[in-house]
Amino acid sequence: MPTKPPGSPRPDGSSRPGRGRADARRAPTLAGLRAEIDRIDKELVVLLNRRAEVASQIGQVKERDGLEVWSPAREEEVIARALSQSQGPLPEQTVRLIFRELMSGSRSIQRTLRVACLGPKYSYSHLASIAKFGNAVEHVPVGSIAAVFEEVNRRHVQFGLVPLENSTDGRISDTLEMFTRHSGLKIRAEVKLRIHHCLLGKTPWADVRRVFSKAQALSQCRHWLSKNLPQATLHEVVSTAHAAEIAQREPFAAAIASRTAGDAYGLDILAENIEDQPYNVTRFAVIAEQSEARTGRDKSTLLLRISNQAGALSKVLAPFEKGGLNLTMIESFPSSAENLPGRDPSYLFFLDVEGHAEDPPVSKALELVRKRCERLEVLGSYPRGECVES
Numbered sequence: 001m002p003t004k005p006p007g008s009p010r011p012d013g014s015s016r017p018g019r020g021r022a023d024a025r026r027a028p029t030l031a032g033l034r035a036e037i038d039r040i041d042k043e044l045v046v047l048l049n050r051r052a053e054v055a056s057q058i059g060q061v062k063e064r065d066g067l068e069v070w071s072p073a074r075e076e077e078v079i080a081r082a083l084s085q086s087q088g089p090l091p092e093q094t095v096r097l098i099f100r101e102l103m104s105g106s107r108s109i110q111r112t113l114r115v116a117c118l119g120p121k122y123s124y125s126h127l128a129s130i131a132k133f134g135n136a137v138e139h140v141p142v143g144s145i146a147a148v149f150e151e152v153n154r155r156h157v158q159f160g161l162v163p164l165e166n167s168t169d170g171r172i173s174d175t176l177e178m179f180t181r182h183s184g185l186k187i188r189a190e191v192k193l194r195i196h197h198c199l200l201g202k203t204p205w206a207d208v209r210r211v212f213s214k215a216q217a218l219s220q221c222r223h224w225l226s227k228n229l230p231q232a233t234l235h236e237v238v239s240t241a242h243a244a245e246i247a248q249r250e251p252f253a254a255a256i257a258s259r260t261a262g263d264a265y266g267l268d269i270l271a272e273n274i275e276d277q278p279y280n281v282t283r284f285a286v287i288a289e290q291s292e293a294r295t296g297r298d299k300s301t302l303l304l305r306i307s308n309q310a311g312a313l314s315k316v317l318a319p320f321e322k323g324g325l326n327l328t329m330i331e332s333f334p335s336s337a338e339n340l341p342g343r344d345p346s347y348l349f350f351l352d353v354e355g356h357a358e359d360p361p362v363s364k365a366l367e368l369v370r371k372r373c374e375r376l377e378v379l380g381s382y383p384r385g386e387c388v389e390s
Protein backbone atom coordinates (compact mmCIF):
# COMPACT_ATOMS: atom_id res chain seq x y z
CA MET A 1 0.00 0.00 0.00
CA PRO A 2 1.48 3.42 -0.91
CA THR A 3 2.13 5.57 2.14
CA LYS A 4 2.61 9.33 2.35
CA PRO A 5 6.19 10.56 2.79
CA PRO A 6 6.93 11.38 6.41
CA GLY A 7 6.93 15.03 7.58
CA SER A 8 9.82 17.08 6.10
CA PRO A 9 12.85 14.81 6.52
CA ARG A 10 16.03 15.97 4.74
CA PRO A 11 18.16 13.53 2.74
CA ASP A 12 20.14 12.97 5.93
CA GLY A 13 16.91 12.23 7.84
CA SER A 14 16.80 15.44 9.97
CA SER A 15 13.83 17.84 10.02
CA ARG A 16 13.82 21.34 8.54
CA PRO A 17 12.98 23.88 11.28
CA GLY A 18 10.25 26.42 10.75
CA ARG A 19 8.41 24.61 7.92
CA GLY A 20 4.82 23.41 8.25
CA ARG A 21 3.56 19.85 7.66
CA ALA A 22 1.47 21.00 4.67
CA ASP A 23 4.62 22.17 2.81
CA ALA A 24 6.35 18.90 3.44
CA ARG A 25 3.42 16.95 1.99
CA ARG A 26 3.46 19.08 -1.17
CA ALA A 27 7.18 18.57 -1.83
CA PRO A 28 8.24 14.97 -1.30
CA THR A 29 11.83 14.49 -0.22
CA LEU A 30 14.34 12.02 -1.58
CA ALA A 31 14.65 10.28 1.77
CA GLY A 32 10.86 10.03 2.10
CA LEU A 33 10.41 8.56 -1.36
CA ARG A 34 13.26 6.09 -0.83
CA ALA A 35 11.67 5.00 2.42
CA GLU A 36 8.50 4.30 0.47
CA ILE A 37 10.44 2.24 -2.10
CA ASP A 38 12.02 0.27 0.77
CA ARG A 39 8.56 -0.56 2.10
CA ILE A 40 7.30 -1.64 -1.33
CA ASP A 41 10.44 -3.77 -1.90
CA LYS A 42 9.84 -5.52 1.41
CA GLU A 43 6.34 -6.49 0.29
CA LEU A 44 7.64 -7.49 -3.15
CA VAL A 45 10.28 -9.86 -1.76
CA VAL A 46 7.67 -11.56 0.41
CA LEU A 47 5.35 -11.95 -2.61
CA LEU A 48 8.15 -13.17 -4.89
CA ASN A 49 9.10 -15.87 -2.42
CA ARG A 50 5.49 -16.87 -1.93
CA ARG A 51 5.26 -17.27 -5.71
CA ALA A 52 8.48 -19.34 -5.75
CA GLU A 53 7.07 -21.64 -3.05
CA VAL A 54 3.99 -22.29 -5.20
CA ALA A 55 6.24 -22.95 -8.23
CA SER A 56 8.20 -25.43 -6.13
CA GLN A 57 4.95 -27.26 -5.28
CA ILE A 58 4.10 -27.30 -9.00
CA GLY A 59 7.51 -28.95 -9.51
CA GLN A 60 6.54 -31.75 -7.11
CA VAL A 61 3.20 -32.27 -8.90
CA LYS A 62 5.02 -32.39 -12.26
CA GLU A 63 7.52 -34.94 -10.96
CA ARG A 64 4.70 -37.09 -9.55
CA ASP A 65 2.79 -36.96 -12.86
CA GLY A 66 5.86 -37.31 -15.11
CA LEU A 67 5.42 -33.84 -16.66
CA GLU A 68 8.18 -31.63 -18.02
CA VAL A 69 9.48 -28.68 -15.99
CA TRP A 70 9.48 -26.19 -18.89
CA SER A 71 6.12 -25.13 -20.25
CA PRO A 72 6.67 -22.44 -22.95
CA ALA A 73 2.93 -22.13 -23.55
CA ARG A 74 2.25 -21.39 -19.88
CA GLU A 75 5.13 -18.91 -19.79
CA GLU A 76 3.77 -17.01 -22.81
CA GLU A 77 0.38 -16.93 -21.07
CA VAL A 78 1.86 -15.57 -17.82
CA ILE A 79 3.77 -12.82 -19.66
CA ALA A 80 0.77 -11.86 -21.82
CA ARG A 81 -1.43 -11.58 -18.71
CA ALA A 82 1.17 -9.50 -16.83
CA LEU A 83 1.46 -7.14 -19.81
CA SER A 84 -2.30 -6.72 -20.08
CA GLN A 85 -2.58 -6.03 -16.32
CA SER A 86 0.33 -3.59 -16.24
CA GLN A 87 -1.26 -0.10 -16.22
CA GLY A 88 1.64 1.91 -14.80
CA PRO A 89 4.66 3.72 -16.22
CA LEU A 90 6.89 0.59 -16.35
CA PRO A 91 7.97 -0.08 -19.99
CA GLU A 92 6.57 -3.26 -21.59
CA GLN A 93 10.09 -4.61 -22.12
CA THR A 94 10.85 -4.29 -18.40
CA VAL A 95 7.67 -6.16 -17.39
CA ARG A 96 8.57 -8.86 -19.89
CA LEU A 97 12.16 -9.20 -18.57
CA ILE A 98 11.07 -9.28 -14.93
CA PHE A 99 8.57 -12.10 -15.56
CA ARG A 100 11.01 -14.00 -17.76
CA GLU A 101 13.61 -14.03 -14.97
CA LEU A 102 10.98 -14.84 -12.35
CA MET A 103 9.92 -17.94 -14.25
CA SER A 104 13.54 -18.81 -15.02
CA GLY A 105 14.17 -18.79 -11.26
CA SER A 106 11.00 -20.85 -10.61
CA ARG A 107 12.18 -23.48 -13.10
CA SER A 108 15.61 -23.64 -11.51
CA ILE A 109 13.99 -24.47 -8.15
CA GLN A 110 12.28 -27.41 -9.88
CA ARG A 111 15.32 -28.49 -11.96
CA THR A 112 18.37 -26.83 -13.58
CA LEU A 113 17.79 -26.96 -17.33
CA ARG A 114 20.69 -27.19 -19.80
CA VAL A 115 20.33 -25.46 -23.19
CA ALA A 116 22.85 -25.85 -26.04
CA CYS A 117 23.36 -23.01 -28.53
CA LEU A 118 25.88 -21.88 -31.11
CA GLY A 119 28.64 -20.14 -29.13
CA PRO A 120 30.82 -18.70 -27.92
CA LYS A 121 29.02 -16.83 -25.15
CA TYR A 122 27.16 -13.64 -26.21
CA SER A 123 26.52 -14.85 -29.76
CA TYR A 124 23.02 -13.97 -30.98
CA SER A 125 22.04 -17.63 -30.38
CA HIS A 126 23.13 -17.23 -26.77
CA LEU A 127 21.12 -13.98 -26.49
CA ALA A 128 18.08 -15.75 -28.00
CA SER A 129 18.50 -18.51 -25.43
CA ILE A 130 18.56 -15.94 -22.62
CA ALA A 131 15.50 -14.23 -24.15
CA LYS A 132 13.57 -17.51 -24.03
CA PHE A 133 14.90 -19.26 -20.92
CA GLY A 134 16.24 -16.39 -18.79
CA ASN A 135 19.52 -16.52 -16.90
CA ALA A 136 18.78 -19.27 -14.38
CA VAL A 137 19.57 -22.10 -16.84
CA GLU A 138 22.90 -23.59 -17.82
CA HIS A 139 23.69 -22.25 -21.31
CA VAL A 140 26.02 -24.63 -23.14
CA PRO A 141 27.73 -22.86 -26.07
CA VAL A 142 28.94 -25.30 -28.78
CA GLY A 143 30.94 -24.89 -32.01
CA SER A 144 28.36 -25.55 -34.75
CA ILE A 145 24.64 -25.90 -35.49
CA ALA A 146 25.20 -29.64 -36.06
CA ALA A 147 26.71 -29.86 -32.57
CA VAL A 148 23.55 -28.28 -31.07
CA PHE A 149 21.45 -31.12 -32.61
CA GLU A 150 24.02 -33.66 -31.40
CA GLU A 151 23.93 -32.39 -27.81
CA VAL A 152 20.13 -32.75 -27.69
CA ASN A 153 20.20 -36.16 -29.41
CA ARG A 154 22.74 -37.47 -26.92
CA ARG A 155 20.67 -36.05 -24.04
CA HIS A 156 23.60 -33.98 -22.79
CA VAL A 157 21.11 -31.08 -22.68
CA GLN A 158 17.29 -30.93 -22.59
CA PHE A 159 17.01 -28.23 -25.27
CA GLY A 160 18.93 -26.69 -28.16
CA LEU A 161 18.57 -23.33 -29.82
CA VAL A 162 19.17 -22.96 -33.57
CA PRO A 163 18.58 -20.08 -36.02
CA LEU A 164 15.94 -20.80 -38.68
CA GLU A 165 15.66 -17.65 -40.79
CA ASN A 166 16.41 -13.93 -40.83
CA SER A 167 14.07 -11.22 -42.13
CA THR A 168 16.85 -9.55 -44.19
CA ASP A 169 18.87 -12.55 -45.19
CA GLY A 170 16.53 -15.51 -45.49
CA ARG A 171 16.96 -19.10 -44.40
CA ILE A 172 19.81 -20.59 -42.38
CA SER A 173 20.77 -23.54 -44.57
CA ASP A 174 22.86 -25.34 -41.91
CA THR A 175 19.80 -25.65 -39.69
CA LEU A 176 17.40 -26.73 -42.45
CA GLU A 177 19.96 -29.29 -43.62
CA MET A 178 20.07 -30.81 -40.12
CA PHE A 179 16.26 -31.15 -40.12
CA THR A 180 16.41 -33.08 -43.42
CA ARG A 181 18.58 -35.76 -41.78
CA HIS A 182 15.75 -37.53 -39.93
CA SER A 183 17.11 -36.30 -36.62
CA GLY A 184 13.80 -37.13 -34.89
CA LEU A 185 14.04 -33.89 -32.93
CA LYS A 186 11.06 -31.55 -32.71
CA ILE A 187 10.64 -27.78 -32.66
CA ARG A 188 9.25 -27.01 -29.22
CA ALA A 189 9.10 -23.20 -29.34
CA GLU A 190 10.19 -20.24 -31.44
CA VAL A 191 12.09 -17.07 -30.49
CA LYS A 192 11.92 -14.00 -32.72
CA LEU A 193 14.85 -11.82 -31.76
CA ARG A 194 15.23 -8.25 -32.96
CA ILE A 195 18.86 -7.99 -34.07
CA HIS A 196 20.79 -4.72 -33.69
CA HIS A 197 24.37 -4.91 -34.94
CA CYS A 198 27.25 -2.78 -33.64
CA LEU A 199 30.68 -2.13 -35.11
CA LEU A 200 33.01 -2.98 -32.23
CA GLY A 201 36.76 -2.56 -31.81
CA LYS A 202 39.70 -0.98 -30.07
CA THR A 203 40.86 0.86 -33.20
CA PRO A 204 39.46 4.28 -34.22
CA TRP A 205 36.93 3.94 -37.02
CA ALA A 206 39.20 5.56 -39.67
CA ASP A 207 41.98 3.01 -38.98
CA VAL A 208 39.82 -0.12 -39.30
CA ARG A 209 41.22 -2.28 -42.11
CA ARG A 210 39.55 -5.65 -41.44
CA VAL A 211 35.98 -6.40 -40.32
CA PHE A 212 35.16 -9.84 -38.88
CA SER A 213 31.73 -11.38 -38.40
CA LYS A 214 29.43 -14.27 -39.19
CA ALA A 215 28.41 -14.42 -42.88
CA GLN A 216 24.80 -13.46 -42.12
CA ALA A 217 25.77 -10.44 -40.02
CA LEU A 218 28.15 -9.15 -42.75
CA SER A 219 25.39 -9.58 -45.28
CA GLN A 220 22.85 -7.74 -43.10
CA CYS A 221 25.20 -4.72 -42.92
CA ARG A 222 26.48 -4.89 -46.52
CA HIS A 223 25.33 -1.40 -47.62
CA TRP A 224 26.40 0.29 -44.41
CA LEU A 225 29.88 -1.26 -44.72
CA SER A 226 30.37 -0.26 -48.36
CA LYS A 227 29.31 3.31 -47.59
CA ASN A 228 31.12 3.81 -44.29
CA LEU A 229 34.13 1.46 -44.40
CA PRO A 230 35.05 1.10 -48.09
CA GLN A 231 38.74 0.63 -47.16
CA ALA A 232 38.11 -2.46 -45.02
CA THR A 233 38.17 -6.11 -46.12
CA LEU A 234 35.42 -8.41 -44.81
CA HIS A 235 36.19 -11.75 -43.11
CA GLU A 236 33.68 -14.49 -42.30
CA VAL A 237 34.10 -16.35 -39.03
CA VAL A 238 31.96 -18.95 -37.25
CA SER A 239 30.03 -16.56 -35.00
CA THR A 240 29.66 -12.89 -34.13
CA ALA A 241 31.02 -13.55 -30.63
CA HIS A 242 34.13 -15.17 -32.09
CA ALA A 243 34.53 -12.04 -34.25
CA ALA A 244 34.45 -9.95 -31.06
CA GLU A 245 37.23 -12.12 -29.60
CA ILE A 246 39.35 -11.47 -32.71
CA ALA A 247 38.72 -7.70 -32.61
CA GLN A 248 39.96 -7.70 -29.01
CA ARG A 249 43.43 -8.98 -29.93
CA GLU A 250 44.09 -8.07 -33.60
CA PRO A 251 45.31 -4.57 -34.58
CA PHE A 252 43.25 -2.57 -37.13
CA ALA A 253 40.39 -5.08 -36.73
CA ALA A 254 36.72 -4.55 -35.89
CA ALA A 255 33.82 -6.94 -35.36
CA ILE A 256 30.12 -6.82 -36.14
CA ALA A 257 28.31 -8.22 -33.13
CA SER A 258 25.83 -7.31 -30.42
CA ARG A 259 26.33 -4.55 -27.86
CA THR A 260 26.34 -7.31 -25.18
CA ALA A 261 29.26 -9.04 -26.94
CA GLY A 262 31.07 -5.68 -27.04
CA ASP A 263 30.62 -5.24 -23.27
CA ALA A 264 31.71 -8.82 -22.59
CA TYR A 265 34.91 -8.56 -24.66
CA GLY A 266 35.79 -5.01 -23.53
CA LEU A 267 35.39 -3.40 -26.98
CA ASP A 268 34.36 0.16 -27.84
CA ILE A 269 31.17 0.76 -29.78
CA LEU A 270 32.42 2.44 -32.97
CA ALA A 271 28.92 2.59 -34.49
CA GLU A 272 25.56 1.12 -33.56
CA ASN A 273 22.38 -0.03 -35.31
CA ILE A 274 24.35 -0.55 -38.53
CA GLU A 275 21.93 -3.17 -39.96
CA ASP A 276 20.67 -2.14 -43.42
CA GLN A 277 17.02 -2.95 -42.62
CA PRO A 278 15.67 -1.36 -39.44
CA TYR A 279 13.37 -4.39 -39.03
CA ASN A 280 16.03 -7.08 -38.70
CA VAL A 281 14.64 -10.14 -36.92
CA THR A 282 16.08 -13.64 -36.63
CA ARG A 283 13.73 -16.49 -35.87
CA PHE A 284 15.22 -19.25 -33.74
CA ALA A 285 13.80 -22.69 -32.96
CA VAL A 286 14.04 -24.42 -29.61
CA ILE A 287 14.63 -28.10 -30.41
CA ALA A 288 13.79 -30.93 -28.06
CA GLU A 289 12.74 -34.57 -28.03
CA GLN A 290 9.06 -33.64 -28.04
CA SER A 291 6.69 -31.05 -29.48
CA GLU A 292 4.45 -28.80 -27.39
CA ALA A 293 0.78 -29.38 -26.50
CA ARG A 294 -1.98 -27.30 -28.13
CA THR A 295 -2.53 -23.77 -26.87
CA GLY A 296 -4.97 -22.38 -29.47
CA ARG A 297 -2.32 -19.91 -30.74
CA ASP A 298 0.06 -22.31 -32.44
CA LYS A 299 2.10 -22.80 -35.55
CA SER A 300 3.47 -26.00 -37.13
CA THR A 301 6.62 -26.49 -39.20
CA LEU A 302 6.47 -29.21 -41.86
CA LEU A 303 9.04 -30.91 -44.06
CA LEU A 304 7.75 -32.24 -47.40
CA ARG A 305 9.43 -34.15 -50.19
CA ILE A 306 7.66 -33.55 -53.47
CA SER A 307 8.16 -35.37 -56.78
CA ASN A 308 9.69 -33.37 -59.62
CA GLN A 309 6.56 -33.16 -61.80
CA ALA A 310 4.46 -30.35 -63.21
CA GLY A 311 1.74 -29.32 -60.76
CA ALA A 312 3.05 -31.53 -57.90
CA LEU A 313 3.57 -28.58 -55.53
CA SER A 314 0.17 -26.97 -56.14
CA LYS A 315 -1.56 -30.37 -55.63
CA VAL A 316 0.23 -30.82 -52.32
CA LEU A 317 -0.67 -27.29 -51.15
CA ALA A 318 -4.34 -27.45 -52.18
CA PRO A 319 -5.59 -29.05 -48.90
CA PHE A 320 -4.24 -26.10 -46.91
CA GLU A 321 -6.21 -23.67 -49.07
CA LYS A 322 -9.29 -25.87 -48.81
CA GLY A 323 -8.99 -25.92 -45.01
CA GLY A 324 -8.57 -22.11 -44.87
CA LEU A 325 -5.11 -22.56 -43.33
CA ASN A 326 -2.60 -19.73 -43.58
CA LEU A 327 0.92 -20.64 -44.72
CA THR A 328 3.48 -18.22 -43.24
CA MET A 329 6.72 -19.63 -44.70
CA ILE A 330 7.76 -21.82 -47.63
CA GLU A 331 11.37 -22.65 -48.54
CA SER A 332 12.58 -25.10 -51.16
CA PHE A 333 15.68 -27.11 -50.45
CA PRO A 334 17.55 -29.46 -52.82
CA SER A 335 17.41 -32.96 -51.38
CA SER A 336 20.77 -34.15 -52.74
CA ALA A 337 21.27 -36.70 -49.96
CA GLU A 338 18.01 -38.50 -50.83
CA ASN A 339 18.24 -38.47 -54.63
CA LEU A 340 19.07 -41.69 -56.43
CA PRO A 341 21.21 -41.79 -59.59
CA GLY A 342 19.07 -42.04 -62.73
CA ARG A 343 15.99 -40.55 -61.06
CA ASP A 344 14.74 -37.01 -61.50
CA PRO A 345 15.81 -35.10 -58.39
CA SER A 346 12.96 -34.30 -56.04
CA TYR A 347 12.80 -31.25 -53.78
CA LEU A 348 12.30 -30.79 -50.10
CA PHE A 349 10.03 -27.97 -48.90
CA PHE A 350 9.86 -26.41 -45.46
CA LEU A 351 6.45 -24.97 -44.63
CA ASP A 352 4.98 -23.10 -41.66
CA VAL A 353 1.25 -23.38 -41.24
CA GLU A 354 -0.82 -21.60 -38.61
CA GLY A 355 -2.36 -24.05 -36.15
CA HIS A 356 -1.33 -27.17 -34.21
CA ALA A 357 -0.96 -30.54 -35.97
CA GLU A 358 -3.70 -31.84 -33.63
CA ASP A 359 -6.17 -29.06 -34.50
CA PRO A 360 -8.88 -30.81 -36.58
CA PRO A 361 -8.52 -28.56 -39.70
CA VAL A 362 -4.72 -29.02 -39.69
CA SER A 363 -4.77 -32.79 -39.08
CA LYS A 364 -7.39 -33.20 -41.83
CA ALA A 365 -5.24 -31.24 -44.30
CA LEU A 366 -2.13 -33.19 -43.29
CA GLU A 367 -3.90 -36.49 -43.95
CA LEU A 368 -4.55 -35.38 -47.56
CA VAL A 369 -1.10 -33.87 -48.02
CA ARG A 370 0.55 -37.11 -46.84
CA LYS A 371 -1.14 -39.00 -49.71
CA ARG A 372 0.14 -36.47 -52.28
CA CYS A 373 3.84 -36.27 -51.40
CA GLU A 374 6.78 -38.63 -50.98
CA ARG A 375 7.63 -37.62 -47.41
CA LEU A 376 5.82 -35.59 -44.78
CA GLU A 377 7.25 -34.86 -41.36
CA VAL A 378 5.79 -32.54 -38.75
CA LEU A 379 8.94 -30.95 -37.38
CA GLY A 380 6.95 -29.48 -34.52
CA SER A 381 3.85 -27.66 -33.32
CA TYR A 382 4.52 -24.87 -30.86
CA PRO A 383 3.10 -21.57 -29.54
CA ARG A 384 3.55 -18.57 -31.84
CA GLY A 385 6.25 -16.34 -30.32
CA GLU A 386 6.28 -12.55 -29.98
CA CYS A 387 9.22 -10.53 -31.27
CA VAL A 388 11.63 -9.58 -28.44
CA GLU A 389 14.54 -7.11 -28.27
CA SER A 390 18.08 -8.50 -28.08
Ligand SMILES: O=C(O)C(=O)C[C@]1(C(=O)O)C=C[C@@H](O)C=C1
Pocket residue numbers: 055058059069070071072074075078102103104106107
Ligand atom coordinates in the same frame (compact mmCIF):
# COMPACT_ATOMS: atom_id res chain seq x y z
O1 LIG B 1 3.03 -23.34 -14.32
C1 LIG B 1 4.01 -24.10 -14.32
O2 LIG B 1 4.01 -25.16 -14.95
C2 LIG B 1 5.21 -23.75 -13.54
O3 LIG B 1 6.10 -24.58 -13.38
C3 LIG B 1 5.36 -22.36 -13.02
C4 LIG B 1 6.11 -21.47 -14.00
C5 LIG B 1 6.04 -20.02 -13.40
O4 LIG B 1 6.99 -19.64 -12.73
O5 LIG B 1 5.02 -19.37 -13.59
C6 LIG B 1 7.51 -21.93 -14.12
C7 LIG B 1 7.95 -22.72 -15.14
C8 LIG B 1 7.10 -23.12 -16.26
O6 LIG B 1 7.82 -23.15 -17.48
C9 LIG B 1 5.88 -22.29 -16.36
C10 LIG B 1 5.46 -21.47 -15.34
